[in-house]
Every structure is written in structure tokens, then in C-alpha cells.
Amino acid sequence: MNGIKIIGTGRCVPSKVVTNDDFATFLDTSDEWIYTRTGIKQRRYSTDMMNYEMAVEAAKNALENSGTDPLEIDLIILTTCTPDFFYPSDSCLVQHYIGAANAACIDINTACTGFISAVDMARRYLWTGDCKKILIVSSEFLTRQQDFTDRTSCFLFGDGAGAVIVEAADKPFYSCLGAKGDPLEALYCRVNYESNMPLEGFKDYDKSIRHILDTPEKNKYLKMDGKAVYRFAVDAMTDSFAKVIAKAGVNSRDIDLVIPHQANQRIISSAMKNMDVDESRVCCNLADHGNTSSACIPTILDELNRAGKLKEGMKTVLVGFGAGLTYGSVYMEL
Ligand code: ACO
Numbered sequence: 001m002n003g004i005k006i007i008g009t010g011r012c013v014p015s016k017v018v019t020n021d022d023f024a025t026f027l028d029t030s031d032e033w034i035y036t037r038t039g040i041k042q043r044r045y046s047t048d049m050m051n052y053e054m055a056v057e058a059a060k061n062a063l064e065n066s067g068t069d070p071l072e073i074d075l076i077i078l079t080t081c082t083p084d085f086f087y088p089s090d091s092c093l094v095q096h097y098i099g100a101a102n103a104a105c106i107d108i109n110t111a112c113t114g115f116i117s118a119v120d121m122a123r124r125y126l127w128t129g130d131c132k133k134i135l136i137v138s139s140e141f142l143t144r145q146q147d148f149t150d151r152t153s154c155f156l157f158g159d160g161a162g163a164v165i166v167e168a169a170d171k172p173f174y175s176c177l178g179a180k181g182d183p184l185e186a187l188y189c190r191v192n193y194e195s196n197m198p199l200e201g202f203k204d205y206d207k208s209i210r211h212i213l214d215t216p217e218k219n220k221y222l223k224m225d226g227k228a229v230y231r232f233a234v235d236a237m238t239d240s241f242a243k244v245i246a247k248a249g250v251n252s253r254d255i256d257l258v259i260p261h262q263a264n265q266r267i268i269s270s271a272m273k274n275m276d277v278d279e280s281r282v283c284c285n286l287a288d289h290g291n292t293s294s295a296c297i298p299t300i301l302d303e304l305n306r307a308g309k310l311k312e313g314m315k316t317v318l319v320g321f322g323a324g325l326t327y328g329s330v331y332m333e334l
Helices: 020-024 031-038 051-066 090-098 111-128 207-213 226-248 265-274 293-306
Strands: 002-012 016-019 042-045 075-079 104-108 134-141 159-170 173-179 257-260 315-322 326-333
Touching: 002 051, 002 111, 002 173, 002 293, 002 326, 016 020, 020 031, 031 265, 042 159, 051 090, 051 134, 051 159, 051 293, 075 090, 075 111, 090 104, 090 134, 104 111, 111 134, 111 159, 111 173, 111 293, 111 315, 111 326, 134 293, 159 293, 173 226, 226 265, 226 315, 226 326, 257 265, 257 293, 293 315
Parallel strands: 075 104, 075 134, 257 315
Antiparallel strands: 002 159, 016 042, 134 159, 173 326, 315 326
16 A cells, blocks of 8 residues: 555646637638547647746645645656756756755656656655655646647647645555657657767768658657557557556446546547546546646646545546657556
8 A cells, every 4th residue: 555645736827828719810720620639629828938937836836735845845756848958957947946955856758648657756756765745747838849830730739737746645556657669650859959060970870860850841840640649549548547457456437536648538538438437537628728748637636626626535547648659557546
């Protein structure tokens, strides 16, 4: 029973709302097409905050919600696939701005699976006894990576951050993480390095991604094969859900609450149908927020918490997938 307890939650929701109709003003698309294909109606875009600033706001809200002094935090795990800098990591910036001077800081990137990876990691730190309180904050500024001429992907994403504070608790906890390395076929967004090395002989290092570099209009932004991701996602969500409840020794019908990664309503519905989970137990906010990558799940946790809907002992599954391709699930009792 080496589990965890969520003692506080927070989120940052950017104020700028972008609707499907807004996309129809500059792309050959429609509200009807986007909504029926994805379940998304609108998403929030950051117009005035960096990624770390959204993380700071979510973290401050979680500290306040849990009544935790920032100096009590032993570790900050920040998940993002849209960092502001190569270094410092966004977790170090968060540490500074929330005043968590006793915390170690680690950024991780398993793309949209980030929050699940971080929860798994936090539990391990808590149960070694090295940490008593851990802040997990997931922050994503995905609109920076979108090709707004690509009508097959840009409407899917939004910006935002969610945070939780966790400590060890004598409760059931099981997790299942995995990956299926994608050789830049299903989903990627490359790092843009511009070399100014004046010496000869330093120009072949990037030949393995020459096919990307030679397509200049595509080489700066997220690139996705939507159908390939879709197929992977349904199988990965179903399999990791099945594995984690098998580890926990519970039946899918016993689950009180499922919070899936918010990529596409059809992906979620297919996976939940495969697992025989009633939709009334599945929490979604993608109609209003779109896909905010690793921030989706903690944002929903905060919405539920503040609405008084997280009840002690609820059998909960978090399940997701992401670029990588990564996938993962957590079974925990609240
Ligand atoms: N508006 C109108 N028509 C469009 C649009 C659009 N925005 N985009 C594509 N179309 C057209 C296509 O051109 C195509 O027309 P054609 O049949 O004449 O060629 C038709 O609509 C169907 O296109 P498909 O690509 O087959 O559409 P699909 O049903 O696969 O839906 C979607 C596309 C929504 C992207 C879907 O594949 C999907 O959701 N995939 C998974 C995406 C995802 O979850 N990514 C994860 C992102 S990162 C992460 O979370 C890990």
C-alpha cells in the first residue's frame, strides 16, 4: 500500500478563447468538422505568459489550496514538451518564483504522458523517504509549435498548466508506463538549432533528419500523421488501462473515476468502450480546452477538486499517451 495522497491542486487557464469558428476565418474548415471529429469546441491561448509563468500560477494555486508553505516542498517535477529555454529548466524558474528554496528541480518530457510519468516518479521519491512533499506541475505552451497553415492538426491544441502537491499515504497505487519509439513518422516537433561553426567538417551531423530539414516550411512546427496517432492511442490507452487494473486486482466496472489524456473525444470513447467503462465515470474538458498535452489531467483534477468532486477512497485511473510514442496509466485510491 505504498501510495500517495493529493493534498492540493491548482491550475492556470489563459484568458484568450479561440473557437472553431475562429479557425474557419483563416483555414478551409468548420466548427461542425472539428467538433464531430474531435469533440473540441474551443481552446485557450496564452497571449501574455511564458510557459514557466503559467506553471508558477498553477503551482501557487496548488500551494494555497493545500495550505503548504513553499519551503516545505522537497522536489519540483515539472512536465512539459514546450519549455521556454534549454536551460535553465522551467522547474528552476518555478522554484525561484514560488520561493521553494528547499526543493530540488527536475523537468521531464514524455510529451502528453508527462503528468502520469511524474506521478509515478513522485511516488518513488516519497517512498524512499527522501521527500515528504512534492510539487508536480505540468505546463504547456503548445500554440508556439503549431503550423497554422496545417488544417489537419493546428486546431487540436491549447495552452495551460495544472499542478498537484502530493505526499506519501498508505493507499493502493499501481502504475504502468511504456513507449514505442517513433522514428519521426507519427508525431514530432524538431528543435531549431542554427549552427555558426566556422570550421570545416561539421555539417553532416543532421543527415538523419535531412528529410525534415529539406522541407523548410514544415521543419519548425509540430508534424503529425493523425491517423497513425489515432490508431496507436486507442490501443495504448486500452492496453495500459487493462494492465494497471490487473495489477491492482480490480475490475473496470469498479472504477469510480477515469481521467484520460484529452486528445480527441473519439479516442477516449473507443478506449473506454473497449474497457467497458461507463462514460459517466470519465472526466473530460477538451470541449473547452482542447489538448493541452501533459497539463490536461492535472487541470481536470483541479476542476474536480474545487467542485468538491474528489472523494476520499475513490478508485481512480489516470491514463494517457503522447509523442514518443509514450503511454502510461496510474491506478490510485484518493
Ligand atoms: N477541416 C475540414 N476538413 C479537414 C480538416 C479540417 N480541419 N482536416 C482534414 N480535413 C479533410 C481531409 O483533407 C480529408 O479530406 P479527403 O477525404 O477529401 O482527403 C477528410 O477531412 C478526412 O481527413 P482525415 O485525416 O481522414 O480525418 P480524421 O477523421 O482522421 O480526423 C484528426 C483527423 C482529427 C486529426 C484525427 O486523425 C485525430 O484526432 N488523430 C489523433 C490526433 C491526436 O490525438 N494527436 C495527438 C496529438 S499530441 C498528443 O496528444 C500525444
